[in-house]
Amino acid sequence: MKLLTQTLIILLIFSVWNNAGAAPVDEPMNAELCESGDEKACIEQAFDSENPLIWNEKACNIGGAIGCANVAASYYEEGHIDKSIKYFQKACELKDFISCSNLGVFAEQKKEVISAISYFNKACLLGHGSSCVSWKNNASKLCQSDYKACMILVEELRTNNELIDANYLLNVACKAGDGAACH
Numbered sequence: 001m002k003l004l005t006q007t008l009i010i011l012l013i014f015s016v017w018n019n020a021g022a023a024p025v026d027e028p029m030n031a032e033l034c035e036s037g038d039e040k041a042c043i044e045q046a047f048d049s050e051n052p053l054i055w056n057e058k059a060c061n062i063g064g065a066i067g068c069a070n071v072a073a074s075y076y077e078e079g080h081i082d083k084s085i086k087y088f089q090k091a092c093e094l095k096d097f098i099s100c101s102n103l104g105v106f107a108e109q110k111k112e113v114i115s116a117i118s119y120f121n122k123a124c125l126l127g128h129g130s131s132c133v134s135w136k137n138n139a140s141k142l143c144q145s146d147y148k149a150c151m152i153l154v155e156e157l158r159t160n161n162e163l164i165d166a167n168y169l170l171n172v173a174c175k176a177g178d179g180a181a182c183h
Contacts, residue, residue: 039064065094097126
């Protein structure tokens with residue numbers, strides 16, 4: 001449900017972005033602009049098309065995170081989860097924090113804690129507040145139950161100069177009873 005809600009938010013945000021003070025552009029012009037590499041024209045063409053998937057894929061292939069996220073949402077709604085994940089990954093690589101968060105939810109559902117932590121961390125760093133909470137919850141659970149995996153995560157955070165988060169996790173592991181983390 002969380003994933004579907006976030007997907008609907010993406011579509012709502014795009015709808016506002018799409019109509020914000022722009023003069024209407026006719027369909028053939030959008031198609032031509034899209035073919036010449038204009039991501040926004042591809043997205044606009046998708047909304048005007050009987051087959052929006054084609055135009056969203058073109059936007060995605062140009063490097064548009066919104067197009068990738070829209071393709072992912074379409075595949076998700078059709079039940080093609082593997083295809084959906086592929087496009088959410090591409091959108092996440094293009095710094096779409098909702099897509100990164102959605103990937104964190106998928107990983108969480110599969111009990112892939114390290115992967116979930118990684119995706120939630122990326123979404124958090126991109127400015128998605130609820131992903132910061134999800135990151136902290138998953139990382140805390142990991143550090144309370146698997147000291148070795150926690151230390152790998154701590155080292156990764158230290159490598160990326162995220163020392164506050166590394167120290168937080170060491171504190172969680174220490175409180176969970178792991179004496180080595182207390183030093």
